[in-house]
Amino acid sequence: YKSEKNKFNPKPKSSELKLANKKYTPISSIKLSPDGKQLLYAYNDQGKIRIVVRDLKSGKEKQLFKYGYKNVFQETDFNYPILAWHPTKPEVSFVYEHRDVIKLVKYRLDNDTKMNQLIPTDFQRIYSLSYIDDLNYIFSASLDGFSDLFLYKSKNRNYERLTNDFYDDLDAEYTVLNGQKGILFSSNRTTNSIKEIKLDTILPLDHFDIYFLPDGSSEAQKITQTLQFSERYPYMMGQNKIVFTGDASGIINTYVYNITDRKTNPVSNLDRNLIRHHAVKGSDKYITTYYKDGMYKFFEENIDAEKMVTPQMTQSAISSEIVTLPILPITEEPKIIENSIDEKFKFQSQFDDPAVLDPIKVRQPQPEENKFQVNINNAQLSKKPIEPYNNTRAIAANNKFALNNITTKLDNDILFEGLESYTGDRQQLLTTPMGFLFKANVKDLFEDYALEGGVRIPTSFNGSEYFLVFDNKKSRIDKRIALYRKSNEYNTQNEPNQNFLTRSKKTSILGFYQLKYPFDIYRSVRATTTLRFDKFLQLSTENNSFESPAINEKRLSLKVEYIYDNTHDEALNIKNGTRYKFYVEAINQFDLQVIDGFAFDLSKGFTGIVGFDARHYIPLLNKSVLALRASGATSMGSQKMLYYLGGVENWFFPKFDNSIPVRNDADFAYKVNAFHLRGFNNNIRNGATFVLTNAELRIPFMQYILGKNRGAAFLKNMQIVGFYDAGLAWHGKGPFSPENPLNKVQIYSPPLIELEVEYFRDPLVMGYGVGLRTQLLGYFVKADYAWGIETRKIQEPKFYLSFGLDF
Structure with a gap:
């Protein structure tokens, strides 16, 4: 690290901007106004989005829009929101996603009015947004998994597909280049033609270059052409320059393409990757953001496109070039030294000497070059023809179950609500006694189905608990079916004048069925129905106990719960967040007897x-x-x-x-x-x-x-x-x-x-x-x-x- 300390040119602290976001909150999108006097940006705090406009001269900020909530359980989507300025009016537009529905919002800065519009559901994802005029936009978006360019007409919510191929077309920006209106974008295409191309068997994995597509043209003009590196996020800066990011040095830096002399110059030598940047045609201001010292920093500067900067090459960038490796030297076999043997040392035998044998032919090694060349990044592997798909050879996948875990522990957790019937002994209600719990869990490969069974025996060995739970999570509505049986024996409280000990046995059997409908990862509604049978029996300890009747109770219940839970564990027993539930339950006791007479209530x-x-x-x-x-x-x-x-x-x-x-x-x-x-x-x-x-x-x-x-x-x-x-x-x-x-x-x-x-x-x-x-x-x-x-x-x-x- 010391050797690299003075090889980079980080951003000067004097150009740093202090924005309203917290230092650990990423800025996901930034856009300068067409005159360069205002800045529109969005910061994303684990899914909680805020869009803010800032006056760069006065430093005053105004929050335009906020939506979402913190989500620490899923990966944060930094693609949204996507921002855009109107080229001539005090108006901004942004695209965001709410529950898989993409929405477009137009916001007037002069009167704080906004208009919402649902993007057609054909669009799976939008990657960039740029104004053409009051009603029309250019999208970089995907309909069928491939990103293409689209003309979107917000007046009637129609769209026109400008490219239709399997290449990736991203970072679309509508602008004027050399007097021609068109789309500046980055793509990994290998052809300048934008005609429809059928899907190939292998998707393109080429690097990105910068292209310009004039209005009405079927040919895109290639601005940059590099084989090993990618250029992204092109914007017009000033009247004759295009600024974009590139990773030729192994670190994402800023590059400027001069339209007049068609030359590309690197203008930064950063020690870390640039995350976002933006420039506009009506100003020489340049806005960047990157991560440093544990926080996301923001910089405003003017670029000197004539100043030559040589970015420091990283090891990964050096290894992308063709490297020369020495080969090991060839080891020659040692020569056999033939010396004449003295007569007195010759071996004598009664057998005749063998026939003369032909000498062994030794294959001489072929001369090899001292060096060979290999391209690490573009190593040519042996290619096999792709076998066409044959549906007659397809085999339907079956559920595959495996033992997930086995648990043996000592615990006294409450199982299945912990409700104790009040009928019977009217004994004191204490906490569940400690018991030995044995349980096993079986799941299928995709964890759509789970089966858990277990038994718990109290340390006093006066009862038992058995349970079996089956979970079906294959569809959106989760289903749970469970069976539970609990029995225990205990001493009954004696009457004041009673001199003998009595014992009772209580048995409870539950059938449990639950449906769970999630609104999102935090909120759900659950409906649970339970069929329960309780039996109370006085054990035979003396003559009177023989005549004591068994008491049977049967109840059917329905419980509906609304649950919200966004808590997460920072450490064991240290949570952050909020959780609550509201519930209503109806329990009906009924009677159905077919043994020892018929009874129904x-x-x-x-x-x-x-x-x-x-x-x-x-x-x-x-x-x-x-x-x-x-x-x-x-x-x-x-x-x-x-x-x-x-x-x-x-x-x-x-x-x-x-x-x-x-x-x-x-x-x-x-x-x-x-x-x-x-x-x-x-x-x-x-x-x-x-x-x-x-x-x-x-x-x-x-x-x-x-x-x-x-x-x-x-x-x-x-x-x-x-x-x-x-x-x-x-x-x-x-x-x-x-x-x-x-x-x-x-x-x-x-x-x-x-x-x-x-x-x-x-x-x-x-x-x-x-x-x-x-x-x-x-x-x-x-x-x-x-x-x-x-x-x-x-x-x-x-x-x-x-x-x-x-x-």
């Missing part, structure tokens, strides 16, 4: 649910994040949902608060935990409606010490967290409704005492504290130390240890 109970969950992640201090969350749901109908607030998800040692009463005069379909509310046990509040908010500041402090993505996983993923939670749950119309049993205590001592005491207890509970997170043995472990606030009183702190990411 279309609707024994109905549950309606409306809910949301929204999360926003704000990046801070380069590597940290402030995570915000709000969630809530309400249920209605003859059978409601019962939500328990308190605790954390995947808590290792969950506890249930029995001091908070549950409404006994209501009928509930399911019970479910609403996490996270730290500082309390499960059931600090309960109700058919809940609202919960969380805020976490996550600081990966070891990354500030070690650097990003450095060190072992245990260290680089270690985070210190400060958090604040708040939530409330209630029955009835509001938190202070008399239907809430929160503020009531009933005291019974029959037959003399029966009291109901009312007192104030704030329905809103809050918690705050600190935590530590890190990755340990492949698991993301969370440790939290929190203080709860109930009825404006700070409670004793609680410690939580759990698995899982995010909230």
